[in-house]
Structures are given as C-alpha cells and as structure tokens.
Amino acid sequence: MSDELAQNLRRYRRAKGLSQEQLAHRASLSVGPIRKIEQGDDGVRMETLHAIARALGVKTSDLMAAGTPEPVKHDDPNSLNLRELRIALTPVISLAPVAAPVGEEPDLRRLRRMTRDNNVLYFEDSYKSIAADLPALIRAANEAVAYYGSGEEQAQALVARSQALQLAGKYLTQIRQYDLAHGAIREAIADAKAAGDHLVAASAVGGMCWMLMRTDRFDEAEDVAVATMDLIEPKISGATPDQYATWGGLAMEAAAAAARNNRPNEAKELRKATKTAAAAVGASHKNLLRHWSMFGPVTASMKALEDYMLAGDARAVVRKAEEEENLQEKSWKRIGGPSTNDGNRFRLDLARARVRTGDPSAAMEELAHLDAIAPEWFRHQGSAAITFEEIAKKRRTLTAEMREVGAHLGVFA
Template identity: 30%
Template sequence: MPELTLGDRIGQIRRRRSMTQEELAERAGISADVIRKLEQNRRTTAAIRTLHAIARALEVETSELLKQGVDLDNEDNGDAARLLELRRILTPSLAEIQSAEEPPTNDKLRADVLAATRAYQNARYRNALGHIAVLLSGAEAAASARADDYETRRIVTYAYITAARTLIQLRREDLGYEAVRRSLTFAEKAGDEVLYATCGDAMNWILIRQARFYEAEQTATKLASVIEPRISSRDGARFGTWGRLQIQASTAAARNNRPTQAAEYLSLARTAAARVDGGQMSLEPYQQMFSQDIVSAIEVESALVAGEPDRALGLVESLQIQRWEWGSTWERHLLTVAEAQVANKNYADANQTIMEVREQSSEWLVNQRLARRLVRDLLDSRGVRWARNTGLADLASEMKIAV
C-alpha cells in the first residue's frame, strides 16, 4: 500500500467524518484554500499549529496526521514525522520499551546495513532514514538475542554508525549523539579498537558542529593515540582511521584559532595518507574514505578559516584535487571553494560552484547551514534579476529563503 502524504491523510479522515473541505476549514479556523492545497498535494508541509487546528477539527490526535514521510514546516526547526520511529528507538518512553521482535539473521542485518549505507553515501537521506528505522529495530533485537556473538556486535555497531552519520547530516545532533553512544558500546564489546575509533569519528563531527572545538581536538588526539599504527605496519585501515582523526583534530584546532597545531595535525595526516595502499583508503572494512586529496581539501578549508581566501583559492588551483565518489566529501569541498569565492567577491564563480553542488546532490545541499548562509550572502550582494537568471532564486525557494 503506498505511503500516505499529509494531504492524503487529512482528506481520508475528513471524508470519514463526512465533512466538506469548507466545513473542515471553518472548524479549524484556517483558510479553505490551505485545506485544498494540502489535500491536492500542492502544499506538502504545514506548521505544527496548523496541524493542531486541523486535528482538533477532525477530533483526532495530531500524531494521527504525522505518519512517516510527513514534514513539518521549517519554522518548527525542520523537524519531520519520519524521525518519530527513530526517536522511539533511540529515546524511548517507558510506554515504548517492549520485548524484542524476532531477531534478523546476521546476513539479513548486514544487507540492511548495506542498503542504508548506500543511501547515505549517495546523499539520499530520506531514503536512508526509511532503511534505518527498520535496521535499528532489527539490530536491537539481534543484539539482545545474540549478545555474545562477535559478528553481531560488529554489524550492530555499523548500523548505529550509519544512523549517526545520517542524523548528523540532517542536523539532528541529539539523536546522532545517542546513536554514536550506542555504537561505541557495541564496538567496545566487539573488542575492535579501530572500529571504536571509527565511532568516535562521528562523535567528533558533532562536537565540531556544536563549536566545542577544544573537546573535539582532544577527543580526536586521544582516540588517535590508542590506534597509532607502527611505522612498519601495512594495516591500511588503521592508518586511514588514524589519519582521519588527525584531520578532525586539525579542523577543530583551525576553528579554535590554533593554526600551528592545525598544520601539525595535517602533516601527520599526510604521513598517514602516504602509507595507505594506492594513496586511498579502501571503504572496507570501516566504511570511511581517506586520501591525499582529502588532506589537501582540509588544507584549503584551514586557509579559509584563517581568513585567507586568496591562499585557499590558490591551493585549489595548485593542489589540483581530483573529484571523489564517496559520500558528500566532494560536495563539502566545493562549498568551501564557494565560501572563498564569496569572500573574494567572485559572486558569479561562487554561484556556479554552488549550482554544481546542487546538480550533484540537491538533498545534501539544502541541509547545510553553510550553503544557506552562502545563498543569503549572494542574494544580498546581487540583484533579484541576476538571482532569477542564474538559478539562485530557484535554489533559495527550495531552501525556503526569501528572495
């Protein structure tokens, strides 16, 4: 059965109440045009106060309208009903704590992790959330039924890492933090210190987003010290994970106005990248990417953070960073380039760079705070006609930014 939209659900309940659209609008105290647009799916979101009014008029609980896939307006901080199932799993109420379902096999659980991870890597976050809600429910059941099984612990760890990364991208740090915490617990039980450090990788991005730069730097260096590889080691995954932690420490230090330390961490990251086979970390077994190009991209970002957009753009040209095909790392680099271009008042170039990101990953772009800020800066710097002719006005509308 196809998933109901918000408008489908309102229309369904309205008809069961034998009410016309005009009667529902009058009882709810809102415009009949709003009801029509919702039911015709010409409007797909609604403010929470509007939903409350409609629910009261229909004599149902508001949650009856909030089925999976129904969004709330951005004024409600971009929250979405599709997160309700994840909230019930990650932050359950006493009423929602219940006996586990039939646990999936490790093969089934592994396949579910792969499906969710692929959706995340391709920046299809709505699709990923659909997989993750089912995945975590099965992971909890499997962990309970096979508490001593090493492979189950590892797969459950991956499930929570993927959930955390997706939630962080959607700016849901509260849920992401809980997912990271659970992943750390299972990684520790699995006895895999590199896997544990991989979980900490996600934790650090939350700290950086919260401007807890010193804590992020210290966490990254602490985890790196635990898994520091021997010079003679050929363990590419260990070198890659260690190198990623150095990048995080560098990013945090740069944002905390510690340029000397940031440069030292980047130097260590370059050393690690040189020890990874082929210059690029394999995506297995820890589902992470690390390479010399990524270190170079962070160097560009550090120059920009230091207030040197000219040097940042010069590095882009001199380093000749190649496009990579995993996750949103490349798109993030392009946003950094656009930020430097805006800082140098190269507005046309910045707009072109942002449009390249939009073409590659529109869903990722609209969830980025930096992207929203850059679009606002461009709108403030150029005229409305220019914004319309370049596609910026359309993007601003998609982001719900007034032109």
C-alpha cells in the first residue's frame, strides 16, 4: 500500500497546512517515519499510523489503501501444515448431484463434547493438538448437517457446526491465516442464523470483528459489532448472563475497533456499554456461547487499558494496572478473574507500557513470563516482538534469557 499511503498522508498533511516536522511533533514521533512513508516505504507499524491519524484528526482507515501484494514464499510451511484443515473447510463443488449421506446417525452430543474439549486445548495454549483435531471435527460437523435434512436435529447440528467453525476461525486468526479464518467464521454465522440461534450467531460475529481488526478493517469491525448489538440488546429484566456477556463482548470489539480507528468519543461510549453489561453480569461469567471465554468487570477493565496504549499514554496503563481494584489479583477471588487469553494480553500491554515508561527490566520480566506460560500464543503476538525490540534498543548486551525469548519471537537483535 506504499504509493497510495504516501499520497494519502501527503494530501491530509498539506490540507492541514503542516510540514513533515510539524506533523511529527503533533504525533510525538521523529520526522523519520513521516519522511519514509511519503517516500513510499511500506514498513510502517500500525501504531505509527494510529499516532499520525490522531495528529491529523482523521480515521486511521482514511490513511490506508491497497497496494500490490508481495510474492508468496515458495517454502511457506502453512500450505502443507494446514492442508487437511483447508480440505475440511473448503470442500470441492461440482455440477454432479451430491449423494445422500449414509452410515450411522451422528452423535451430536459427542460432536459438542469434541468442540468443548478443543476449546479447552485452545485456552491451554495447545495449538498443535487443535491443529491435529480440527479437520476431523469439521468433517464430523459437516456429516451431521448433511445427515439431518430438517427438524430440530438439523437445527442442533447447525449450531454444533457453527461452534466448531467458530473455534476453527479463532485458531486460524490467532496463527494469522486470515482468509481461511474469514471463510470459517462467515459459515459459522450462516449456520447459526439458519438454526435461528441469534446468540450463537452474535458470538460468531464477535469472532469476525476480532479477525477484521487483525487485518486493519476497523470501520467494518465497528459497524458489524454495533449493528449486532442493536439486534440482541438484552431486555431490562429477564436477560440471562449469556445474553449480557455476548452483548458486552460485542461492545468490547466495537470499542477496540473505534479506538484503533481514531474515534475516541465512540470508543468511550462503547466502553460504557461494556461496563453496563459487566455490572449486570456482576462477576466473571464463563460465556459458553463465546467458547468458554470469560466476561465481567475484570475483562472490561483490562480491555479498556488498550485504549490508553493506543493513545500513547503508557503511564496511565501502568498507573491503572497498579491501582484499579478490578485489575488486582486479590480482587479476583471475589469477582472472578479473566480468561487465560485476556490475562495474557493484559500482561503484554503492561510490558509495552513499562518499557515506554523507562522500566525495560520489568517489561522483560513480563515477556519472559508469557514465553514460559503460553509459548505458542506468545510467538504469534506481533506486539510482543515490537516490545522486545524496544527493550533490546535500551540495552548494550542481551542476557541468555533475552536471546531465548527473542529467538522464540523471531527477532534477531
């Protein structure tokens, strides 16, 4: 996107009457990144674009544009590693009639149990096990839907497949296989809608929003989350914890997208909606519709810290992490803790904040801890690599532990 990005940045900068130096000052950047972007360098980090968009008073998406894709590496291991899952998710289609399914009646209870067990593996950071199990799970779900032509059993099969596809989409998003993830989540939404289960469909929309944000599609992520929130908004009385948790989860996704797109006022209002849902739940709720994730006051507080990081206020992140009651582990006995993934993300945000407030040693402790407790999750986090690079720049030499963490992240400092 280098040429169009350069043109967009130059156009918005000149419309504001700013020199490159003046824009860099407003964005709290050195002038180097501004010059590189306008010269066509496409190696810009997303957080740099966030800062520039804030300084210009435009949405981050206004700066971005499509460009010529880079050639795909011939030795891409994922083309082979994901072969069986790709076959399961993208079956061939022909003009020949599809034969009616034969064999024994599918065991829907076993199918749901397989999905549950693999969700547990996902949150336990066992990605290799999930990769091995997912093809069989998706095939079993497809067979169940094909077997039941109508009735309640078909609706149950569609919901079961939706949940299996949501797990596949979540896993594929985590390992940055976004096109496959999009297809899986899109089908998950369609299955849940066909079954008439709007909450399961809304849960899948939450997964879609996360995937959209990972691919910098902020406008769409916010729009689809807000539109779905309107459709499933809990009634004042009689709403279940799952309903509040699903609605609140969508509010979190919408707020995150708005914050990343330099829409702070909208993000603030959506964070209020998240807190409303969290207060209604009262304590951390294991939301089965969102794949055994947790939602509650702790989750809402942790996700709100992301907005401060995006705004460049690392000191606020450190201060709130140390002072806000919901973020203290001693409070979690009373109100419940976060999911494993949310807790890990919180520690990663805190590491980034600590290095940017002049405490690289504390930041490195957080990274080393994450590398030890969730190595598979950790190695797929781009922000962890960025944080490590920032730590390395502040040191003359690296310890053996630091080199090991850097090697795991694919950083060669």
